[in-house]
Amino acid sequence: MYKKILAAPFYFWIVCGTVIPLVMIMYYGFTDRTGRLTMNNVLAIFQPVHAQALGLALLLAFISTLICFLLAFPLAMILKGSSWGRKGFIVFIFVLPMWMNFLLRTMAWQVILEKGGIFNTMLQTMHLPSLNIINTPAAIVLGMVYDFLPFMVLPIYNTLMKIEPSVIEAAYDLGATKGKVLKDILLPLSVPGIASGITMVFVPSLTTFVISNILGGGKIYLIGNIIEQEFTTSANWNLGSGLSLVMMVFIVISMGAMSRLDKSGEGNFI
Amino acid sequence: MKSSLIELRNITKAFEDNVVLDDFSLTVNQNEFITLLGPSGCGKTTTLRIVGGFETPDQGRVFFEGRDITDVPPNKRHINTVFQKYALFPHMNVGQNIAFGLQISGKSDAYIRDKVKYGLKLVNLDGFERRKIESLSGGQQQRVAMARAIVNEPKVLLLDEPLGALDLKLRQDMEYELIRLKNELGITFIYVTHDQEEALTMSDKVVVMNGGYIQQMGTPEQIYNEPENAFVADFIGDSNIIDGIMMEDRVVKICDTIFPCIDEGFGTNNPVDVVIRPEDLIIGKPGEGRLDGEVTHIVFIGVHYEMEIMAGGFEWLVQNTVSYPVGTKVSLDVIPANIQIMNKPKSKEEEAINTDV
Numbered sequence: 001m002y003k004k005i006l007a008a009p010f011y012f013w014i015v016c017g018t019v020i021p022l023v024m025i026m027y028y029g030f031t032d033r034t035g036r037l038t039m040n041n042v043l044a045i046f047q048p049v050h051a052q053a054l055g056l057a058l059l060l061a062f063i064s065t066l067i068c069f070l071l072a073f074p075l076a077m078i079l080k081g082s083s084w085g086r087k088g089f090i091v092f093i094f095v096l097p098m099w100m101n102f103l104l105r106t107m108a109w110q111v112i113l114e115k116g117g118i119f120n121t122m123l124q125t126m127h128l129p130s131l132n133i134i135n136t137p138a139a140i141v142l143g144m145v146y147d148f149l150p151f152m153v154l155p156i157y158n159t160l161m162k163i164e165p166s167v168i169e170a171a172y173d174l175g176a177t178k179g180k181v182l183k184d185i186l187l188p189l190s191v192p193g194i195a196s197g198i199t200m201v202f203v204p205s206l207t208t209f210v211i212s213n214i215l216g217g218g219k220i221y222l223i224g225n226i227i228e229q230e231f232t233t234s235a236n237w238n239l240g241s242g243l244s245l246v247m248m249v250f251i252v253i254s255m256g257a258m259s260r261l262d263k264s265g266e267g268n269f270i
Numbered sequence: 271m272k273s274s275l276i277e278l279r280n281i282t283k284a285f286e287d288n289v290v291l292d293d294f295s296l297t298v299n300q301n302e303f304i305t306l307l308g309p310s311g312c313g314k315t316t317t318l319r320i321v322g323g324f325e326t327p328d329q330g331r332v333f334f335e336g337r338d339i340t341d342v343p344p345n346k347r348h349i350n351t352v353f354q355k356y357a358l359f360p361h362m363n364v365g366q367n368i369a370f371g372l373q374i375s376g377k378s379d380a381y382i383r384d385k386v387k388y389g390l391k392l393v394n395l396d397g398f399e400r401r402k403i404e405s406l407s408g409g410q411q412q413r414v415a416m417a418r419a420i421v422n423e424p425k426v427l428l429l430d431e432p433l434g435a436l437d438l439k440l441r442q443d444m445e446y447e448l449i450r451l452k453n454e455l456g457i458t459f460i461y462v463t464h465d466q467e468e469a470l471t472m473s474d475k476v477v478v479m480n481g482g483y484i485q486q487m488g489t490p491e492q493i494y495n496e497p498e499n500a501f502v503a504d505f506i507g508d509s510n511i512i513d514g515i516m517m518e519d520r521v522v523k524i525c526d527t528i529f530p531c532i533d534e535g536f537g538t539n540n541p542v543d544v545v546i547r548p549e550d551l552i553i554g555k556p557g558e559g560r561l562d563g564e565v566t567h568i569v570f571i572g573v574h575y576e577m578e579i580m581a582g583g584f585e586w587l588v589q590n591t592v593s594y595p596v597g598t599k600v601s602l603d604v605i606p607a608n609i610q611i612m613n614k615p616k617s618k619e620e621e622a623i624n625t626d627v
Contacts (some may be wrong), residue, residue: 164355166353166354166355166357167357167358167360169324169344169351169353169357170351170357170359171359171370172324172343172344172345173322173344173345173349173350173351173419174345174350174370174371174374174418174419174422175345175346175371175374175375175422176345176370176374177345180374184359184370188361189360189361
């Protein structure tokens with residue numbers, strides 16, 4: 001009984017924060033403005049504009065997840081190999097930007113990448129042709145990688161640190177080269193961390209509308225932007241909810257696939 | 271004549287300011303079971319890791335079959351290790367673990383299959399190929415680790431306290447298993463342990479280490495019966511170590527009582543350490559022996575009783591199959607051959623015995 005009383009705030013939180021909003025989204029998603037049941041809001045995903053936005057969102061999320069992984073794994077390896085004092089410093093450097101507001105960090109990139117921005121000024125002083133990255137999908141990917149990279153590094157670093165040093169020594173002892181140790185020992189044993197990192201980068205990348213808004217110049221529509229607009233400018237909550245449900249299916253699929261790889265929840269660091 | 275297989279020459283190794291090995295030399299012969307025995311921090315594991323290639327000595331060289339391998343990485347050495355915590359690959363099954371080294375050396379699938387089977391048979395785990403590592407008990411994991419090392423047919427097998435985590439019964443079984451493997455395979459074993467019983471049971475040669483130095487090296491019998499200094503006597507088995515004075519050859523004074531002994535060459539009127547094993551003390555009626563005393567403590571520990579007897583101002587540890595209740599007046603005696611005389615160490619450096627054998 002006592003325990004139940006202690007748990008009450010959490011039940012309240014779950015009901016207000018998760019159950020009620022979900023029920024509302026479902027209600028709006030499966031009804032039209034007059035309150036009649038309909039599948040049109042969900043099926044609207046097959047309209048070319050929406051399908052393209054979803055496709056682009058999936059593609060960019062995939063690319064940024066891949067880039068994050070390619071950067072994060074070697075970095076986690078470097079972290080693993082460095083001495084304790086230096087390790088703390090590198091982790092600190094990495095986590096530092098996470099303490100700053102996410103919106104602010106993204107806007108900083110806007111300033112850097114602008115036509116007359118810092119990046120192009122630097123290119124000019126080096127007599128290189130200017131690059132117009134701003135308002136392209138490349139800028140969005142850059143923003144995603146920058147914002148979400150720590151979420152890939154930390155779980156991978158965590159699982160790498162959990163590998164017994166003697167297991168790695170045993171592999172060398174049996175004649176394995178560095179490449180073989182990486183391929184057959186380090187990579188397979190850090191799969192839980194990699195899976196956790198992938199979900200934590202892929203899902204927010206897939207659903208973002210802020211990064212695409214700021215760095216895409218409002219011209220590139222990801223599924224997140226479409227949904228946002230339905231809720232705000234178009235005030236069509238039913239269509240917005242319907243599309244959200246479709247996106248949720250993709251999130252659930254990707255999380256389900258990844259949690260199979262991370263059965264014991266080892267890679268979770270939060 | 272056995273030939274030397276591994277030679278450590280004047281190895282010095284320090285971790286930061288902590289000198290673990292100091293001018294350490296050791297020769298290991300072909301098909302020898304050699305045990306490095308000592309308390310934790312004595313440098314035994316570091317010695318093993320230097321042979322395995324996991325540590326580089328600060329000074330000195332390592333030779334393998336006469337070739338300098340000091341700078342050869344572990345994956346290029348014809349040496350395999352059984353690690354303290356087994357270090358099996360948790361994401362592979364038993365068969366894949368054992369096949370790991372064979373696949374690297376590019377053996378055919380058929381050969382690997384046979385060899386894995388043979389390895390499992392050798393450690394009494396037939397049919398375990400597809401079992402998961404996490405489903406095995408500690409003893410089984412240990413045996414898989416052994417099989418994984420052995421199938422590569424190394425010239426030398428390094429074992430770092432491999433039985434440490436096992437219970438007594440299993441440990442004894444594994445000890446016999448190891449002796450059998452050594453005899454069957456003709457591999458040289460270098461075994462590290464802090465357990466004197468393991469060392470005495472299995473080894474051809476025991477190297478007692480402390481503080482980065484070799485204290486004594488010899489057969490298990492030599493180490494037990496003729497410890498060269500107080501450290502060895504104290505570390506190997508139970509013993510009474512008493513201050514004595516060597517009156518002349520074959521005569522030693524302990525607790526103001528003259529005892530005949532068989533040691534010579536310790537000078538005259540020279541202070542020495544005297545070792546008497548608890549099982550060598552003879553209990554008699556008061557007046558029968560050389561020292562009279564009283565039983566102050568008694569414990570039954572299985573095979574025999576262990577008593578503490580206060581006699582001549584010293585509390586003697588005595589083992590006997592007959593029990594004497596606390597308070598019994600008794601006498602103690604010891605035959606000359608069971609008195610072991612040792613020089614007192616004059617300085618820290620002298621505690622290390624020169625072992626150019």
